[in-house]
Amino acid sequence: MVGIKDIAREAGVSIATVSNVLHGKRNMSDKTREKILAIAKELGYELPKIRIKEKSSDNKTIVVNFSDFDTNFYLNILHGISDYAYSKDYDIMVCTSRNAEKYMSDAYSTGCINIDYRCEDSMLIKAAENNYPIIVLDREINHFGIKSVIVNNYDAEKEMVETLIKSGYERFAYLSGMDTDDNKERYRAFRDALSAHGITFHRRDHYEGNWREKSGTQAARLLMLSEHMPQVLVCANDMMAIGAMRKFREAGLRVPEDIAVCGFDDAFVSKYMGLTTVEVPNYERGFLAAQSLVELIEGTGSYESLKIGARIKWRTSTLVKTS
CATH class of the missing domain: 3.40.50.2300 (Response regulator)
Incomplete structure (x- = not known):
C-alpha cells in the first residue's frame, strides 16, 4: 500500500509537507503542491476527500481506545493524556474496541488516541479518511490522517x-x-x-x-x-x-x-x-499523544511519526556488569 512516506520520498519533501497538501492547506508554493498531487496520482495513492469542518466550541471531546485486559498498564498514559487535554479544555471519552468505531466520528468526538491492539488498521483508516485525526500509540500506520507516537x-x-x-x-x-x-x-x-x-x-x-x-x-x-x-x-x-x-x-x-x-x-x-x-515513559507518552492530537485538530500539527526513547532499569532479578 502506497503511503505518504512514499510520496514524500519521491517528491523530495518532508512527510509534514505531504500531509499539509493532502489536508488542503496552502502553506506552500503552488508548484510544490501540484508536484505532490501529481506524484500521489502517479503512485496510485487514493486522495482523501477533504471536508472543511467548522470548529465548534461545543464538541471538544477526545476518544481514547484502550484494551481492558490490564487497566493498570494504562494509568500513567491516561494521566498524561488527561493532564494535557484538560489544560486545553478538551474532555476525554474512554472506550474499548467494542465501541470504538461508533465513537470515532464527528457526532461524538473531534479526534482519537488509540492504544487498543484489537482495533484493526482498516477500522482506523476508515475513520481517518473522513478527515478525522487519529494518534496511534501501539503501531505505525503509514496512512493519511493517522500519526504514530511510539516507543523505540x-x-x-x-x-x-x-x-x-x-x-x-x-x-x-x-x-x-x-x-x-x-x-x-x-x-x-x-x-x-x-x-x-x-x-x-x-x-x-x-x-x-x-x-x-x-x-x-x-x-x-x-x-x-x-x-x-x-x-x-x-x-x-x-x-x-x-x-x-x-x-x-x-x-x-x-x-x-x-x-x-x-x-x-x-x-x-x-x-x-x-x-x-x-x-517506558508512559506519562510523557500520553502527554505527547494528547498534545499531537490537539495540534492536528486545531490545524497546527504534523502527521510525521514521533518516536520516544526508553531506558533500562537494572534490578536484582539479573546478575549483570554494567560498568
Missing part, C-alpha cells in the same frame, strides 16, 4: 540483552506477548543481539504468552519441565515476567542465581519484585 523498543531491548551476554549469560529463553508491533520489535532486537554475539537461539526456547501474568506462570512451568533450562528468561512485558518469577520461587528456584528474569514496561509492581526491565 529496539534499542533498549538490544542493549539489555547485549549487557546480559557480556555479563556471562549464554543460554536464553524468550517469552513473547500478543502479535503486536511492540512485540515484534522487542523480539527482533533480542534475536539481533544474540546473533551479533554468535549465540544460536533454538525455536524450542521461544514461548508464546498473551501479556498476562498467568501466561508467565505457564511458561515457567514448561521451562522447569524441559531438558533445556536457560540461564535467563527474557519476557516481552513485565506482567509475564512477574508471573514467571513467582512460579520459579514457588518451586524453590532462586532468582537470579538459578535463573535470571527480565521484562519490559516497568510496571508499578516491578520495582517491588526487583525485576530488571525497560522503563
